[in-house]
Amino acid sequence: MKVLVVDDSMVMRKVLVGALSRAQITDVDQAGDGVEAVKAVGKTQYDLILMDWNMPNMLGIDAIKAIRAAGHSMPIIMVTTEAEKARVIDALKAGATNYVIKPFEPSTIVSKIQEVVAKSKGEG
């Protein structure tokens, strides 16, 4: 399983890479904004993306729209401080598969990753 972690915070990327490691996922690439994420998805086949919302250059939601418009169907978990219902709805409409609100318990993000991965494998 190959995963792309997208967040402008290097520290948050490390936190998420650690969570992926606890879910036995170690093949992980990182991107610092939406533009880098879209470029990475154009070059590499990912099985899962963890996507922040507020980032410079391109917001996470716009990156999701671009990735879906390019025909990619891998699960995308939005991991963000944006907790309003309107934001969640916008993200799901844009193509996010699931949504995790910061701050989160380490166990929450791990179980969410495992849940999305299991569902993805079941569908595949």
Add this chain to the structure above:
Amino acid sequence: MQVEYINPFIESVYELFSTMLGAKVQRNKLGLSSGPSNPRDIMALIGLSGVACGTVALSFPASTALNVVNKLLGTENRVMDDTVSDAIAEVVNIVAGSAKARINDGDGPVIDLSLPTIVRGNSFSVDYPSKSKWLEVSFESELGPFSMRVTFQMEKPKGDKA
């Protein structure tokens, strides 16, 4: 600015500490301030816009900032470097983001956040517009002391000429 406006931000600090940092935190007295902030070693500021417009600032001594980073990453960093700035920026982002959803019960008009700004060093002074009033609260935590300042205004309902 009403004193209770700071409560969502305090609740967000508590939630951050209980979830991602796994540390106890306790607030001290709350005060209204119009003067310059007390200098600390690192300060993170983030702006809110939309139906609530203002700024949130978190200030940390170096020891607390380092403890926060080390708790988040499981490291033993002893140097105030870019990793510390990055972590403190994310902390203020999480506190403000969580608070804005509490302000409108998660169901109202969305409040937008700016990208965070970090000021590092121990000899800076932050001044604010002369008429602005800030709510300030200090905290004691298992990771060390820190403080938070908040100022914002709620947009007046349409048709309200007051």
